[in-house]
Amino acid sequence: MPEYEDDDRYATQRARYLSRKTELRMVEAKAVAYSERGYSVSGMARAMDTNPGTAQGYLELAEAQYGFEITETTHLPGEEVADYEPVEPGYHETLARKDAQTWVDLVEKHQKRLPATWAHNVLDAAREDGFTPSTK
Structure with a gap:
């Protein structure tokens, strides 16, 4: 995985990837990408130029379909990041x-x-x- 100079560039590139590989929309994928970098909901909201309630909603939608693990994993620069699959019944x-x-x-x-x-x-x-x- 390439190194990124800043978290915004990472979040944009990762969100593009996730929105192609999952059923997440770009905004939800970007919220997940910031979550992977360890951003709090309020930090994510600032970075995404939205309010914390909206950012929380993006994360909740991702957690509903892909499980809590999608927002619990923090990835440091240079680490391999996960692909996500919708959770199964059960x-x-x-x-x-x-x-x-x-x-x-x-x-x-x-x-x-x-x-x-x-x-x-x-x-x-x-x-x-x-x-x-x-x-x-």
């Missing part, structure tokens, strides 16, 4: 119960912006195990 089983409920809530919250068949399948699997969207 992903919730790999998480602690509280985290699984948080993830189910994210999928439910962003369901209209996620691939319909995928969202239906993962939510059905979670419901079969007793998970239902929280009422907040």
